[in-house]
Amino acid sequence: MALDKQVVLDALSTVKHADLDRDVVSLDLVKELKIKRKLVHLSLRSPTPLFDEVKLLAGRCREVISALDGAPTDIEVEIEADVLGAPAANRRVLKDVRNIIAVASGKGGVAKSTSAVNIALSLRQAGARVGILDADIYGPSLPTMLTVDEEPTMGAKQRINPAVANGLFLISMGFFVPAGRAAILRGPMVSGYVSQFLANVNWPELDYLVIDYPPGTGDIQLTLSQQAPITGAVVCTTPQDVALIDVEKAVAMFDTTKIPVLGVIETMSYFTCDHGTRYHIFGEGGGAHIADRSGVPFLGEVPIDPRVARGGDDGEPIVEAHPEAEAAVAYRNISRSVAAQLALLNIERGNYLESFSLKWDAS
Ligand SMILES: Nc1ncnc2c1ncn2[C@@H]1O[C@H](COP(=O)(O)OP(=O)(O)OP(=O)(O)O)[C@@H](O)[C@H]1O
Numbered sequence: 001m002a003l004d005k006q007v008v009l010d011a012l013s014t015v016k017h018a019d020l021d022r023d024v025v026s027l028d029l030v031k032e033l034k035i036k037r038k039l040v041h042l043s044l045r046s047p048t049p050l051f052d053e054v055k056l057l058a059g060r061c062r063e064v065i066s067a068l069d070g071a072p073t074d075i076e077v078e079i080e081a082d083v084l085g086a087p088a089a090n091r092r093v094l095k096d097v098r099n100i101i102a103v104a105s106g107k108g109g110v111a112k113s114t115s116a117v118n119i120a121l122s123l124r125q126a127g128a129r130v131g132i133l134d135a136d137i138y139g140p141s142l143p144t145m146l147t148v149d150e151e152p153t154m155g156a157k158q159r160i161n162p163a164v165a166n167g168l169f170l171i172s173m174g175f176f177v178p179a180g181r182a183a184i185l186r187g188p189m190v191s192g193y194v195s196q197f198l199a200n201v202n203w204p205e206l207d208y209l210v211i212d213y214p215p216g217t218g219d220i221q222l223t224l225s226q227q228a229p230i231t232g233a234v235v236c237t238t239p240q241d242v243a244l245i246d247v248e249k250a251v252a253m254f255d256t257t258k259i260p261v262l263g264v265i266e267t268m269s270y271f272t273c274d275h276g277t278r279y280h281i282f283g284e285g286g287g288a289h290i291a292d293r294s295g296v297p298f299l300g301e302v303p304i305d306p307r308v309a310r311g312g313d314d315g316e317p318i319v320e321a322h323p324e325a326e327a328a329v330a331y332r333n334i335s336r337s338v339a340a341q342l343a344l345l346n347i348e349r350g351n352y353l354e355s356f357s358l359k360w361d362a363s
Pocket residue numbers: 105107108109110111112113114115136139141214215267268302303304305306307308309310312313327
């Protein structure tokens with residue numbers, strides 16, 4: 001006797017998505033379930049990119065099905081990503097982008113750009129379509145931190161086609177102004193460039209656009225937060241006290257513009273010497289403490305690794321050049337949390353895409 005579909009669904013309802021802490025049935029991740037006498041075919045979709053831990057879902061579903069009475073030995077399980085995003089109908093800009101992530105801080109030099117690049121690349125490595133916007137008009141660094149394969153070009157109607165670097169779509173002031181010249185722009189001109197980057201670039205269909213904010217919480221940052229339909233913000237800090245005060249400013253800025261803060265990343269947290277001893281050079285536990293005090297999640301800590309700095313100078317970010325390094329693993333885990341939080345945020349707001357046809361169980 002062939003298996004009953006409901007029996008299979010009941011079994012699948014015991015399997016949780018690795019990052020969403022909800023089961024695949026109530027999350028409506030079963031796209032297709034076919035049962036023939038000798039074969040079960042299950043097609044799953046994930047609202048987050050296919051990080052290795054998410055892919056394990058397929059194996060766990062196979063296990064629970066094969067443990068059922070009368071289960072055939074031929075069980076096919078496939079999984080694909082269908083990253084959730086907000087509907088673009090009400091937007092004036094970035095209509096083809098599902099999620100927009102701001103990477104910001106109240107202070108300079110706390111690894112915002114490094115974090116933006118490594119988060120963007122981790123999401124891309126997991127199969128997502130990702131763009132990155134360098135909003136640091138005065139001090140653009142992304143064309144150096146990445147390896148540019150295609151320069152931006154001018155498209156029809158004076159619109160800019162973004163550059164392509166390390167598989168990411170990229171736009172940066174660094175492409176348009178010779179090094180050193182950007183610093184002489186006046187404030188309103190800078191805001192004008194930021195608006196152009198949002199409205200006048202042919203961003204293709206993207207699951208995520210990561211925006212690397214300039215340091216601080218001034219006019220440009222505020223303009224950006226008001227003009228870009230940002231889904232959520234990530235705030236970077238180092239463990240020092242002065243940096244932590246600036247985290248509160250950045251969190252307050254996003255609160256003012258009603259942008260959810262997805263969490264705090266502590267960078268340059270510690271250094272591990274060759275003998276394995278960890279040195280907390282700039283202090284310990286500050287990032288987690290400030291996240292707690294600000295009522296936002298703590299996304300993780302990234303250790304000091306000279307290869308991170310070198311990779312930034314050479315256009316070879318750590319998650320690509322040394323994917324096994326502790327700092328790379330940290331960035332991947334942070335990216336998983338960011339993707340999971342965005343998915344949950346979209347679920348909460350009812351932003352499921354058409355293909356997610358069944359109702360999400362709100363319980
Ligand atoms: N985990 C790390 N280990 C070692 N060096 C790092 C690490 N993270 C960042 N750096 C280095 O610290 C410096 C500052 O990083 P980054 O440029 O990303 O900061 P930022 O916040 O974007 O700075 P700015 O405010 O100027 O835009 C860079 O030289 C970078 O390579």
